[in-house]
Amino acid sequence: MGFLAISRDEVEGQLDFICVTGDAYVDHPSFGIAIVSRVLESCGFSVGVIAQPTVDSHFTELGTPRYCFMVSGGNIDSMVANYTVSGKKRHIDDYSPGGRGGKRPDYAVNTYCKAIKRLFPDSAIVIGGLEASLRRFAHYDFWSDKVLPSILFSSGADLLIYGMAELTLIQLADRLGAGGTLSTITDLRGSCYITDTANTPMNAAQCDSFELVCANKKCFAKACAIQHNEQDEVRGKVIVQRHGDGCGAKMLVQNPPQRSLTESEMDKIYDLPFMRTYHPVYKSQGGVPAISEVEFSITWTRGCFGFCNFCSIALHQGRRIQTRSEKSIVKEAESFLGNVDFKGYIHDVGGPTANFSQPSCKKQIAHGMCKRKCLVPAPCKQLEVSHEKYLRILRRLRKTDGIKKVFVRSGIRYDYLKLDKNREFFDELVKHHVSGQLKVAPEHCKPNVLYCMGKPAMGVYDWFSEEFALRSKRAGKEQYLVPYLMSSHPGSTLSDAVDLALWLKKRRIRPEQVQDFYPTPGTISTAMYYTGLEPFTLEAVYVAKTEEKRTVQRRLLQYHKPENQALLAQLTKQGTQNNQNKGGGKNAVKKQKISSGKRRKK
Helix, strand or coil: CCCCECCHHHCCCCCCEEEEECCCCECCCCCHHHHHHHHHHHCCCCEEEEECCCCHHHHHCCCCCCCEEEEECCCCCHHHHHECCCCCECCECCCCHHHECCCCCCCHHHHHHHHHHHHCCCCCEEEEHHHHHCCCCCEEECCCCEEECCHHHHHCCCEEECCCCHHHHHHHHHHHHCCCCCCCCCCCCCEEEEEEHHHCCCCCEEECCHHHHHHCHHHHHHHHHHHHHCCCCCCCCCEEEEECCHHHCEEEEECCCCCCCCHHHHHHHHCCCCCCCECHHHHHHCCCCCHHHHCCEEECEECCCCCCCCCCHHHHCCCCCEECCHHHHHHHHHHHHHCCCCCCEECEEECCCCCCCCCCCCHHHHHCCCCCCCCCCCCCCCCCCCCHHHHHHHHHHHCCCCCCEECCCCCCCHHHHHHCCCCHHHHHHHHHCCCCEEEEEEECCCHHHHHHHCCCCHHHHHHHHHHHHHHHHHCCCCCEEEEEEEECCCCCCHHHHHHHHHHHHHCCCCCCCCEECCCCCCCHHHHHHHHCECCCCCCECCCCCCHHHHHHHHHHCCCCCHHHHHHHHHHHHHHHHHHHHHCCCCCCCCCCCCCCCCCCCC
16 A cells, blocks of 8 residues: 555546645645545545645646546635735745645635536536535635535535545445445535525525525524524434525535544544554655644544634534544554654644543533533533543553553643543643643633633633642643733623733743634624624624734733833733723722833833
């Protein structure tokens, strides 16, 4: 076995499927196109890969596929890959050769599909991956500051597959191989298609039309709530959304989500013959930097019932937890031992949330996920908490000859950890699996902002911080928490940002990097940003939209930097004047002085 075909001289006859991606070709299960291509190959089909095409000859290199082109923008949305939140062009792209930007076009899925339709007008196109998945309904596009139609309409593709999609891919490929066509395959779970309004499925949940959500922000917010509420493989309904008026109107139809993979099915996916590195063609170009963090990492879980509002996982992977077996994970770890670059350190064993290892409760198996969140604003009484399976896997890996250290670097939900009365996992995490620093994500300190984020109360973080320090000391280790923080999230006022800065100063935390909220398609937080409404309650939410307001909030969190001192002095003076004039307002800038902590010279 080797890499799949990327050039004409590697192809014998006509390929069944051709995969087009916005990333460089890395045959590793952390890259979506690698899983898609290997799954299709495992079904007995011939597959080729076109990575980061920029000219017509790149698209025509492998000829015409027998069944269809499979198009993905890559592991991340192409606009996020190409632009910072302030709109500046990125010059670095870790998913491109040498880490150089400029190889991925804006709106990559649309760009690739239009080129394919022009060059291969009779060929069918299936789109998928994160960019397509999160743009499957009418969505707010931050970069153009507009509501755009479903990507199925703008790209001209024939079918959209959303989510992780292995089962949907297998079912689709089998149907095509048996003589089916994309125009007749309309019942696949985990897929979206376009139909005439007369053929709209019965008993579907209906979002307001594209035209209406463009014109009315309340309609947009309500549509967002419907899309998230029905994102469940057990109780989720078909969702429809009309695009267009009059006789030319069409209906976007989303079938319910595909069922989750069983443990054995997930094991089979990760046991496919991945080369686990980038294609040799990139070696002279400096390789592909994105491989460095994942080459010796192990994905053991998918899905997340944490359901943070700014995260895309709920709408993409779903909230139900899927895991691999201990045997599968150990087998993957042992495969590292034959790699000359492996030094005995496994960088991560995790997933979206590393310590979620089972369904949140038994009820969801038969009845689906509740519409309420499992952990916030307070943990559900039905929540079942255990770290036994994860702990057993980590212990087994630690005992494996040739493995010196196993780190946990993907997300840990400390509010879930607190609910586990058995503290063995906490003790062993601190003692064996932290590389000096553990990254966690409190995101903010104010209750109103945390509510808008879907994050737990700050008191839980304070508990975790104290317990982490205590257990680190007990283990004889000098270790620190690195809190992820977010500025300008919907709900965060200037006053809230000042409070967060004061919270940081009190704890002597000086962030070198701060994440400014990035409104990406499909998330609940992005709907708040665009509409100024909480989608499920339709309550008004403050939004810092201008670049000036967002910059101020971001700079407040880096209060210690000399270049921010003038701004902080100005805010302090302004806040004092506001308090004197208004008798102190609820949202007034706090009177306490924020400074870098340096003494003035007398």
